[in-house]
Amino acid sequence: MKKFILLTTVLAMLASCGSNDRGELTGVQGKKWHPEKPYGMELIPGGAFIMGKADDDLAGVQDAPAKTVTVRSFYMDATEITNSEYRQFVNWVRDSIVRMKLAVLADEIGKIPDDGGIGEFAFKDADTANMSVYEKYMFQNYTGLGPTGYEGRKLNKDVDLIFDTAEYPDEWYAEVMDTMYLPLEASYNGQRTWDVNKFKFQYSYMDIQEAAKNRGIKREDAIVKEEIKIYPDTTVWIRDFAYSYNEPMHNDYFWHDAYGDYPVVGITWQQAKAFCEWRTINKNSYQKSRKGAAMVNTFRLPSEAEWEYAARGGLQAATYPWGGPYTKSDRGCFMANFKPVRGDYAADQALYTVEAKSYEPNDYNLYNMSGNVSEWVNASYDPSSYEYTSSINPSVNDRDNKRKIVRGGSWKDVAYFLQVSSRDYEYADSARSYIGFRTVQDYMGTQVTKNGN
Missing domain, CATH: 3.90.1580.10 (paralog of FGE (formylglycine-generating enzyme))
Known part of the structure; x- marks a missing residue:
């Protein structure tokens, strides 16, 4: 009993060392908050x-x-x-998907950054030498637990993607990029365009309303996962107006720089919600x-x-x-x-x-x-x-x-x-x-x- 009292006293003394509160109830002192108005x-x-x-x-x-x-x-x-702001979202999703595909293929064929070519786009944990203790712990305990086995692995965003076909570093890189475009038989006028059905944004959120109403629900059961195609539907310019010539708006409104500062349209409510999640x-x-x-x-x-x-x-x-x-x-x-x-x-x-x-x-x-x-x-x-x-x-x-x-x-x-x-x-x-x-x-x-x- 004496040992317990002595230990409690020592712990109390240690806890008070270095504190300036003089034993008073002063609250936890966090960083001073300065509200910052978001851009725009x-x-x-x-x-x-x-x-x-x-x-x-x-x-x-x-x-x-x-x-x-x-x-x-x-x-x-x-x-x-x-349009310009929404294109930033579209490009971010596109680039993330491309980087993931490159990293997965590099992993499957055993390439690392030192190998060059597609290896430069390998997962950052492909070389564990420079990982922190926490990163090593997460890699050793959580890698492979998701549906694909690649969830949680960090992409290498330090290397710029290459879109010019003349500068592709190797055939592996070309193979990945080929999957992001429409097949040749779906192209015309010598132009291959992005397969916009590949532009999908995945995110999750907690349904607070459901969690609050159902107190017995498990936290993981209140988490909603979404996967949304994020490319605007440019055909709305044709479908919304029968017997009307609006093909120029369909062809140019979203992508052309002339319309960069115009409001994006052809966006569903779900896509607008996805944009908000991405912006956060x-x-x-x-x-x-x-x-x-x-x-x-x-x-x-x-x-x-x-x-x-x-x-x-x-x-x-x-x-x-x-x-x-x-x-x-x-x-x-x-x-x-x-x-x-x-x-x-x-x-x-x-x-x-x-x-x-x-x-x-x-x-x-x-x-x-x-x-x-x-x-x-x-x-x-x-x-x-x-x-x-x-x-x-x-x-x-x-x-x-x-x-x-x-x-x-x-x-x-x-x-x-x-x-x-x-x-x-x-x-x-x-x-x-x-x-x-x-x-x-x-x-x-x-x-x-x-x-x-």
Whole structure:
């Protein structure tokens, strides 16, 4: 017993050595937090607003009765996600798949970096000499446990991929690259194009709602795994408009640099969600490379309430982001890109979409919250959802309801759909030439608030 008391006393003395708390309850002192505004985003200060139709429901839909709700602070993209930004996602997925295929083949034929050729793209753990203790432990205990046996192995991203066929280092490299293109019989005009069906993004997330409702569920059973084809459906330009010549948009809109700053379209709701997951992974991979840098919050689609609150720009009971009730300025210029006159798409100086940073932003410095392209939000459509949602951070997203909300109206819509309170929907697996998206990120902290004015 004496030995136990002595040991406890020694441990207590050791624990207090080097501490400056003088035995007081001071809390764990972490690093000082400095919020960093994400690139290309604007801070939307939380607050209360009247959500829903504040004026006549001319269409008689009656799915948006006015109610006062409150949302927390968040960051939102100043513009819709552009073709250029989405291409960064597509290229990242493509390059990751190519690197994985190269590493797997190098592993199968026993090549290591010193061998050159495809060996330069071998897994980093192909040579265990320079691995840390932790990396060796993970390699020895977890390699081979996944479906393919290659899960968790680190790709070598220090070597640039080679896309010029004249510079392929060996036949093994050529064999891998050949699998990423359409077969010769599917090519024409002497051009081989990427097989976009190979561009699949895999990710996993925890279904917090399910875990919270079912307390007995195991953690691993609440983890959802997804695999999504991420290439935009460029055929939407043809399918959305029968008896209309839109082949140039199908051929060039996504890939050509002339449209780099235009909003991406042909994206399903699932693809928009996948983009958000990738953006989080991409940013946090960079944060990990910076010693001591904090991980960032998840990028996601906005809730319906967040979208409407941001679109209003602090204006209560406004019809449009600029106020209203008119769609023209005092100088007679249209305030957004939409279909202002029957059959006359070009009356607002635009035939299809316009660059994402066009027209005047609203008071939160957000562009094209009305018009240009409609935007996916993280909500399922229920005509009566306003009747039962919470008044704080309202959100309705039923996994079994495939009708997902789109907001803001587009270049092909009439003014009614541009109203910040108008609701519309499309099915989650559908892609359209007039639907895009923008992302949000939660603000860390609660001190930034603003009452509606």
